[in-house]
Amino acid sequence: MQRDPRGRLVNKEELSFRDRPINLDDSGSRKWVYAKKPKGKWYRRRTIFSWFVLLFFIAVPFIKINGNPFILLDIAGRKFILFGAIFWAQDTLILALLMLSFIMFIILFTVTFGRLWCGWACPQTIFLEMVFRKVEYLIEGDYRKRQALDKGPITGEKVLKKSLKHLLFMLISLAMTNTFLLWFTGPEKWLELISQPISANLSGFLIMLLVSAFFYWVYSWFREQICTMVCPYGRMQGVLLDSKSVVVSYDYKRGEPRGPKSEGDCIDCRQCIAVCPTAIDIRNGTQLECINCTACIDQCNQVMLSTKKDPGLIRFDSEMGIREGHTSIWNARNRAYSVVLLILFSFFIYTLLSRPVIETTILRTPGLLYQENPDQSISNVYNIKIVNKTHETLPLEFRLLSHDGEIRMAGGKMEINDQSMFESTFILYLHRDQITSDRMEVEFGIYSNNEIIETYKASFVGP
Ligand code: SF4
Ligand code: SF4
Incomplete structure (x- = not known):
């Protein structure tokens, strides 16, 4: 002992x-x-x-x-x-x-x-x-x-x-x-x-x-x-709980001194330990192993009933509630966390609602430079990827906004099923007169039913 x-x-x-x-x-x-x-x-x-x-x-x-x-x-x-x-x-x-x-x-x-x-x-x-x-x-x-x-x-x-x-x-x-x-x-x-x-x-x-x-x-x-x-x-x-956190707690003020013939309400029957799935003794205070399953509350309430005492010797309460007899679930910490949660969640909702209906990526095909053509045009090859985030099939059209050039898309018409991804390759031809530097910016517009829904800038290399 x-x-x-x-x-x-x-x-x-x-x-x-x-x-x-x-x-x-x-x-x-x-x-x-x-x-x-x-x-x-x-x-x-x-x-x-x-x-x-x-x-x-x-x-x-x-x-x-x-x-x-x-x-x-x-x-x-x-x-x-x-x-x-x-x-x-x-x-x-x-x-x-x-x-x-x-x-x-x-x-x-x-x-x-x-x-x-x-x-x-x-x-x-x-x-x-x-x-x-x-x-x-x-x-x-x-x-x-x-x-x-x-x-x-x-x-x-x-x-x-x-x-x-x-x-x-x-x-x-x-x-x-x-x-x-x-x-x-x-x-x-x-x-x-x-x-x-x-x-x-x-x-x-x-x-x-x-x-x-x-x-x-x-x-x-x-x-x-x-x-x-x-x-x-x-x-x-250990870092999240404090004396105001409401957890499964043993009321030591009421329960102690424990024992079958003691003044406290706990008769030391150890039934709360017998029922615990992690085998801990909640009378030792809040422990890492307590999963708040409440099995010990039920068990102790039955013991209290059979000994004609009030239930709730083990109950949901905070350390402060047991020590001082009153508790409040609101404290500075959870108010601060609520504000942070509200900000984060609002930001999430805003970004969710304002995200574009399609997501386009256009990159020049790796490993390829430019091609000089007999008609005095310069061409670059691009890979295009478009994600349709809507629940509808979108007919899409692709135009060059920044220059007067020609786009030749591999395959036929651009139509993307709902929640799918379109991947293809296209060649952009620009007349030599329009090339202002060996690496310049070009802008594309993605249209659906003649309405522009996204623009995208990519680089164009020339001589
Ligand atoms: S079940 Fe209740 S009375 Fe029995 S040991 Fe646990 S706390 Fe004490
Ligand atoms: S709440 Fe569940 S895990 Fe925690 S002490 Fe009681 S019986 Fe054990």
Whole structure:
């Protein structure tokens, strides 16, 4: 036994949270966490919320707006479709602003509500707690039964239960990977891929199997260590949280001194630890490993009910709220972050709305200089690339604005399908009289239905 900072005599294990992750023993080996199945109001709310998140994850690739995907991360086609709007590689600034706004939103949310995202909306937690863990509860039972099964001898029942569980885990991992894949390919391309023989897409098939194997390994073995040891977001809590952040907290003023016959409300039943998926003791204060899943709130409320005490010994509150009895989620930090978020998001909306409907790039063909022709003209060869960002097919016309010259485009008429890219080559002829220097600027206009929609300047080289 040792004394803790409050002078209580506690066993060595209770103080070890300061020295090492709770799921490691003295030798550094992993201690398997057998979390008790949560039950209560918060768990019900979390379950319902997770259904919506899962539905969103599964349904999004199938949602179309005017025949176009709602979200498609088409890496092979170098375009992202987000909420029906298409973003090409040329829209990096807009995507960067969107990403920055999202990061700022996460920071603001974390400063205010701690690691709520982790317990409620993070795919890792949703899949572990609401999919894989539920399969485990169904086949192997709650924590005590699971522990007895794992520690017990190999029996027919054990082999059957373990085989069934792992088979289901593998199937779910495969389904997860393929749903994930749909976000990148869309349902039509995915159907095309899976209806082809494996040999036609061997590398893609192997990647799909590897990703599924990774998911299976994470959810069957690695589990909560993603949140406690790998995820960088968890490690940012120390700088993001302050005494006004509302997180899952233990009311030490009310709970201490703890013990079955002590004055405090905490009877030291350790049920809040038993139910915790990361096995921490929330009574030690806010810790990196706490994902704000609220399982301990539900569990402690049940204990309070059975001991005829008020619920809320563990609740959503801030350190200031517990210490001083009042709290406010607004403070200087989250006000400042809100202003930055507002500026970033406004800038994102402005750049999104003001971006041109097409994006043109015209460059002289690399490696070619100029050509002197018998009719006294000088010609340069150019590569042209036009991205149509609209949802309509655009008939385009291409004119030279700065000089009196002739454009000869390879191929026939210029018509670009919606959300597609047009690539071609053309030759520009200028009469010798118009050449004012060996490298001069020429300006092109891109017209649609006789209306100029974009201009572009390129260089023209001559003798
Ligand atoms: S569940 Fe509640 S009463 Fe039991 S140990 Fe945890 S905080 Fe104390
Ligand atoms: S301490 Fe409570 S809220 Fe935090 S992870 Fe454990 S059970 Fe969830």
